[in-house]
Amino acid sequence: MSARADRIVDTVLGLDTLADLPRTGWLLRGVRPCESIADHSYGVALVVMLLVDALREEGVSVDGERALRMALVHDAPEARTGDVPMPSKTVALDAALHELEASLVERLLPPAQREDWRVMEEGQSLEARIVKAADKIQMMIKALSYGHQQRGHLVEFWAHPKNFDDRGIAVAREVFEAICARAGKEIPR
Numbered sequence: 001m002s003a004r005a006d007r008i009v010d011t012v013l014g015l016d017t018l019a020d021l022p023r024t025g026w027l028l029r030g031v032r033p034c035e036s037i038a039d040h041s042y043g044v045a046l047v048v049m050l051l052v053d054a055l056r057e058e059g060v061s062v063d064g065e066r067a068l069r070m071a072l073v074h075d076a077p078e079a080r081t082g083d084v085p086m087p088s089k090t091v092a093l094d095a096a097l098h099e100l101e102a103s104l105v106e107r108l109l110p111p112a113q114r115e116d117w118r119v120m121e122e123g124q125s126l127e128a129r130i131v132k133a134a135d136k137i138q139m140m141i142k143a144l145s146y147g148h149q150q151r152g153h154l155v156e157f158w159a160h161p162k163n164f165d166d167r168g169i170a171v172a173r174e175v176f177e178a179i180c181a182r183a184g185k186e187i188p189r
Contacts, residue, residue, distance in 0.1 A: 022036055054171045073113050139157070
């Protein structure tokens, strides 16, 4: 066997648990069953693809492959930590978790994907900002969907301004407005 074949198998096996780990925020609010972390990552990649296409239609130059690569690995460390929901995070816990996640990425991902994760975490490039906005968009579309199904207690999701962070991307702001319009809500300030 080749080293690269082993690396591919090890990476996929290392991230495979994402399919079995639920998004804890939904569980805490009574949504059962709920999406897995892998379901969420797929949804984020789908939103990224759509945002990239919309930006390109506006004439914006964007590296769509890089953005999709970031989307696919954005929650990779959660294969080991599980999903730590926002209400549980303090400043200290968030800092410790970020340090732990960085060390887990070193073990879970090959070098190129580690770099994708690092750039996404920094959140400075257009592609990283797209992924960060898509992460919130996917979550709020899921809240909209669960709300229509009358599943769970989702008021907190609609009240938290950070859940509507468009990262300065106009089309992301438009999507948040469309989500809120469909929910009969306003974007919190």
